Amino acid sequence: MFLIDRELEALTVFRRDLHRRPEVSGEERETAETIVASLAETKPDAVITGLGGHGVAAIYEGREPGPTVMVRAELDGLPIEEISEIGHRSQIAGKGHLCGHDGHMTILVALARGLGQMRPAKGRAILMFQPAEENGAGAAAVLADPKFADIKPDLVFSLHNFPGLRFGHAALRTGPVNCASRGMRISLSGKTAHASTPEDGIAPTFAVAALLSRLTALGNNGPLDETYTLVTVTHARLGEAAFGISPGYAEIWATLRTLTDARMADLVARAEALAAKEAGAAGLRVAISYEDVFHQCSNADAAVTALERAMDEEGVSRDRGEGVLPMKGSEDFGLFGRVAPSAMFFLGAGENHARLHNPDYDFPDDLIGIGAKVFMRAIRNELG
Structure with missing residues (x-):
């Protein structure tokens, strides 16, 4: 594991700070600035800002030419009032990180710390913080931005936490996963x-x-x-x-x-x-x-195979999500599958955890290390 306990504690603090200051789709300026500041200590080779709105992409170059692997998270919260007694509840009236995007961002910040310590042997690892997922506008805006031409991924990964699924257990399958x-x-x-x-x-x-x-x-x-x-x-x-x-x-x-x-x-x-x-x-x-x-979200064989291997090597239990996948809910990730093989997996937040978009939802901090180690293993397997 590339993250020690002290780092996970710091990442938990970071995640909870994001949770206190949610911004909704198209308004994620301060969130993006926080992400850029957190990436500075990892010394990425390049940071693209203003991508499709407030999107951010951090690039970590390998020592030799090779493929580009991109991992994507979301910047935005929801226009829902948080009803909670937690100490880090939202401080912004009428807005809340009630889908877990604060946790997804933190997982990518964890990856940045690992990549900052040791670059890939080849190719490039790109961490994409996408704006405006909740209203379906962000992925299209990112892809339409001329700056995306500098990214050109060969493989794209993402995850979403999933209340109702056993904690730390992953659901992953090839083919349609979101409507x-x-x-x-x-x-x-x-x-x-x-x-x-x-x-x-x-x-x-x-x-x-x-x-x-x-x-x-x-x-x-x-x-x-x-x-x-x-x-x-x-x-x-x-x-x-x-x-x-x-x-x-x-x-x-x-x-x-x-x-x-x-x-x-x-x-x-x-x-x-x-x-x-x-x-x-x-x-x-x-x-x-x-x-x-x-748009529809469908997982490609090559990307699923890479994630399956990473999960098996990291000891993360998984199945094909029978009874869970595909799901009726939608997700603004599918368009990335038009530019490269892509896959999203669903990581269990606990069978009795508050559901997504519920006013009392909060991302489980213990998922940070699990999600990060799956992605890091997949990156190392592809890029060395």
């Missing part, structure tokens, strides 16, 4: 009228009523295979909060979810066609926009 999803906003515009003469206006009332049920019916919520679809209406608004006005405007928000990007394209087309049909029948104008767009 694609996106938030669909349908805006319907007509014309208001006095409530006593609704015939003088164009109300979206009946179109909304039809879409609420028919959008939901597009989903089968069946087995998690290539045919899986789910449409969840999350919000609806009709007109103004007044008794004297027949409404002229409405919005419906729905989350579309599939296992694959191909199936998502089909579901989007069907949902848009349905919205256009109902709007046209009612004489309404329709506008559609999307937010929180997450």
